[in-house]
Amino acid sequence: MTQQPFSPAALRGAVDLSSLGARPRGGAQQPPAASSAPGAAPTDTAAVPGRRGAMVPTDDSNFESVVNASLTAPVVLVLWSPQVPESVQHLRELVEAARDSGGRFQVAAADLGASPGVMQALTPLLQQAFGQVSALPVVIGLLSGQPMPFYVGVQPMAQVDQLLTKFLEAAVANGIAGRVDVGADAPDEDEGEEGELPPLHQAAYDAIDRGDWGGAITAYEQALEQDPSDEMARLGLGQVRLLERTSSLDLAAVRTRAAADPSDVSAQIEAADLDVVGGHVEDGFARLVDTVRRTSGEDRDTARTHLLSLFEVVGPQDPRVQKARSALMSALF
Incomplete structure (x- = not known):
């Protein structure tokens, strides 16, 4: 497939969402029926998928919306089952971690018994990452629409907390720093309505x-x-x-055109944009610095101006931006 990860169907190319395409979308989703089973993890039925609540119940009908939500705030997808008590307890622990973080990420909880399409979409990814999945929960990070397999089975929360810290650092580094409104569940919330x-x-x-x-x-x-x-x-x-x-760029075509002609400024700009979108920020910056170095006049100014705009997207305090600024100055002078 040629779509890149920020398309409206954000996981296409990484997992197959075609089986979910005909299902209804929009509006608040009902939690999976099995979520009300004895011993199931508590659900926040008032949560709006993608933006409110430490946890959003996830099934085939709203999975794509949950993926799209990871464009602006990190999501931790948990595949669980009420028939596996340890997965229920670990889900609770992850939801509590989301609350303790002040909404820096949201947990998307998919009961596998009620989400066959989600499992079908993720199976190739899980097989590649873990081989045969023989335990629950299965925990996957979603960042900028891209899945990051974390682990299978219950893991000590001390280790999970370290993993989540790195996950959130990666999110900030890629400009995905939105927060989820966890409402009254937020720890030590003194700001009242400021949480909205x-x-x-x-x-x-x-x-x-x-x-x-x-x-x-x-x-x-x-x-x-x-x-x-x-x-x-x-x-x-x-x-x-x-x-x-x-959103409409063909990743393979752009990279082919950029490789064929390093002096083609528009091709280098498109390739750099795709680098940044895909999380390869330093590669995108280096590409445009090299373009500035090898061009002159209007072409050089176009490449320089676009690079400066990407600095603003990533954030001026990011160390990769500061490093690229120094490289740009060397290229210009």
């Missing part, structure tokens, strides 16, 4: 969940009109613009 997203930010997130990049851009632009100092809106706007311009 501003309306325009919520509108942007909702648009991203729908794959509506234009709607998200409009919402962030309106937020910046109201408050030019809104750093979250500025970063969000840059990220969504990147998603919009890469």
Whole structure:
């Protein structure tokens, strides 16, 4: 497949979501029926998939929305079963970790008995990562629409906490730093209503969940009109613009064109955008620094200006940005 990971069906190319395509989408989803079984993990039925609640019940009908939610906040997908008590308890522990983090990630809980399509979509990935899956839970990180297999079976929370710390560091490094509103479950919450997203930010997130990049851009632009100092809106706007311009690109074709002609500025810019979207931030920066070095005049200025815009997407304090700025200065002078 040629779609890259930020397409509206964000996992295409990594797992097969075709079996879920005909299922209904939109609106709050009902939790899987088995979730009410004795001993099942508690569910937050008021949670809106992707944005509120430390945990969102996940099944075939809303799995794609959960994947899209990982474009703006990290998601930890847990495959569990009420018939496996240890998976229920470990799910509770992960939900508590999400609350303790203040909403830095959200747990998506998929009861395998109620989610055959989810399991079908993930089977090739799980087989590649773990071979035969012989225990529950199965825990997978979702970041920028890409799955990261974590582990199979119950693991000590001390080790899981270390893994989650690295996961969240990777999220911040890739500009995915949104938080989930865990409401009253948030620890030591003294800010009252401040935990809720501003309306325009919520509108942007909702648009991203729908794959509506234009709607998200409009919402962030309106937020910046109201408050030019809104750093979250500025970063969000840059990220969504990147998603919009890469959403229709053919990854293989772009890379072929860029490799064939290193002086083709537009090809190098598209390839750099795809590098950043795919998490290869340093590669994208290095590509444009090299383009600046080998070009002149208007072409050089175009490459330089685009590189500066990518610095803003990743964040000016990111050490990779600081390193690339130094390389850019050397290329220019």
